[in-house]
Amino acid sequence: MEQLIDQFGEPKLLMASGAGVGLVFGATAYHSRFCLRAATVEVAQLSFGPKLAIWLVAFAAGLAMVQIAILSGHLDVSTARQLAGTGSLSGAVTGGLLFGIGMILARGCASRLLVLSASGNLRTIVTGLVLTLTAQASYRGVLAPMREKLAGIWTVSGGSERLLLETTPVVGIACGLALLGALAFGMSQNLRKSELLSAALVGTAVFAGWFLTYRVAAVSFEVVPIQSITFTGPSADTLMALVNERVLPMSFGLGLVPGVFTGALSVALVTGEAKIQRFEADTPMEKYLAGGVLMGFGSMLAGGCAVGAGMSGGAILALTAWVAVFCMWIGAIGTHVLMTWGRDARSVNS
Structure with a gap:
């Protein structure tokens, strides 16, 4: 790693790492149809099927690989933003709920919108732009004061208070068993081996992000943030860089976004699934735009x-991350149930 840094420098190496991780994530997320919204819809319908299995395999793979790497001494994430800095439990709860609602309205989360946009889905491109602009406004713009006020209601200090559990051999074994259980569940759903492998590689990409940025940070003289895959912030940074900068600043996030797009596009072209998809009567634009706004603000919160x-x-x-994703599930399931109930009620009345 030291030789690579000496030859290319930290920014180029981080950008290449982000691009490589993004390529793997984009290709495997597209092939496996990895999508949190789809998994929540199955749970809301009480049909625990293949979409839930895909999400569980991906989540368990990332969790197991990261925890085993920490346990074996090959990874240290104590300085990661999700653990080291002050967190917000009120933000995790409120933002998670808003994100979950937006996910259902837009028919996909931030990562799914980016992946599908590579196949020519104009709905996801428009929604993704709205999400990205809202996220930027929530971070530094007109929505920032509201975000800061909500986040300040219930905070938690960085360090051990933001850690859900200490990494121990018992935790590592439990994570490994969780992965085996998820794979067994996936096999029971008659998923293709390539889909299960792709789901596991989605989780592997998350691990790779943590590991590669940690390895660069460990030998760099500069302060390098340890991070992994996330989409709202990097998407906003990429858009603002394209608009405001003559020369793109190199970073992990600015390599990640085009990497994911390229990986998904490659699979869409190979499988012949790339085609233009527009807003139709059964896919009203206003629902997608509202979903994009809620996800943009919710994710930043x-x-x-x-x-x-x-x-x-x-x-x-990370404690706040687990609270946030739990609330995403609650917000998405509740919204799907209410929307389904509303459609059923209208059908009966008509």
Whole structure:
């Protein structure tokens, strides 16, 4: 790693790492149909099927690999933002609920929107832009004061208070068993081996993000943030860089977003699934736009999107991340149930 840093420098190496992790995530997320929204819909319908299995395999793979790496001394995430800095439990709860609601309205989370946009889905491109602009406004713009006020209601100090559990041999064994259980559940759903492998590689990409940035940070003379896959912040940074900068600043996040897009596009082209998809009568634009706004604000308030908080933060056992992803599930399930009940009621009345 020292030789690579000497030859290329930290920024180029981080950007290449982000691009490589993004390629793997984009390709495998597209092939496996990895999607938190789809998993929550199955649970809301009390049909625990293949979409839930895909999410569980991906989550368990990332969790097991990260925890085993920490336990074996090959990874240290104590300085990661999700653990070291002051966190917000009120933000995790409120932001998670808003994100879950938005996920249902937009028919996909931030990562799913990016993956599907690579196949020519214009609905996800428009929704993703709205999500990204709202996230930027929530971080530094007109919505920032509201986000800060909500986040300040219930905070938690960085360090051990933000750690859900200490990494111990028992925790490592439990994570490994969780992965085996998820794989067994996936096999019971008659998923193809390539889909199960792709789901596991989604989790592996999350681990790779943590491991690669840690390895660079460990030998660098510069301060390098240890991070993994997340989409709201990097998408906003990428958009603002394209708009405001003549030369793109190199970072892990700015390599991640185009990497995911390229990986998903490659699979869509190979499988012949790439095609233009527009808003139709049964896919009203207003629902997608409202979903994008709720996810953009919710993710910034919760400290990450369904992958940033749910997968990356969850894998390092960050307390606020687990609270956020739990509330995403609650918000999404509740919204789907209410929308289904509303449609059923209208059908009866008509």
